[in-house]
Amino acid sequence: MVNRLLAAIIACGCLVASPGPSFAAQPAGTHQDLGLSPDLLELLRAEMREIAAGVQGMALSVATANWQAIRATSEQIRASYIMEKKLTPDQAEELARALPAQFKLLDAQFHQRAEKLAAAAQARDPELVVFHYSRLVESCVACHASFAAARFTGFAAPDPQVHHH
Ligand code: HEC
Structure with a gap:
């Protein structure tokens, strides 16, 4: 029984870790909100894929109180600024110019x-870890809704016909 449960959890973890169709890499130059050049967009998308893998794995680390893993992953995410990647001077200049202030803020x-999530994991405080984990996911939503809605079309305004107020 326990083995079967474990197998189910592991199988589920594998499914979650493999990129779903909506994450499938898109061909360079496809429609996007930020108007970045194809190479910069690919850098940003690569960073996003890394972040996504970390955040997905973290749900299991939170549930199993693996503080060390949570801390390591959140510190990796904290340090993963695209602005700090090895960019050519032209790319750095383009990024500074192209990214809106609101994007930089988010x-x-x-x-x-x-x-904050790393700090909560270090403090071994499960409630605080769950809080900051959800705040982190909230950040993904906020930025995608504003700057990746062409990519993630689920953020489009809901069909007014479905609402009856
Ligand atoms: C500050 C803005 C911002 C934040 C925060 C952010 N993203 Fe993104 N994300 C983007 C943009 C912009 C794209 C590219 C959209 C496009 O392809 O046009 C993107 C794309 C992605 C992609 C697709 C990558 C690909 O292969 O094309 C994934 C997956 C993703 N984000 C996951 C996440 C997750 C998970 C989080 C939170 C833990 C997150 N992002 C936080 C802006 C953000």
């Missing part, structure tokens, strides 16, 4: 939340 907030 990005900074996102990294701050990762830092």
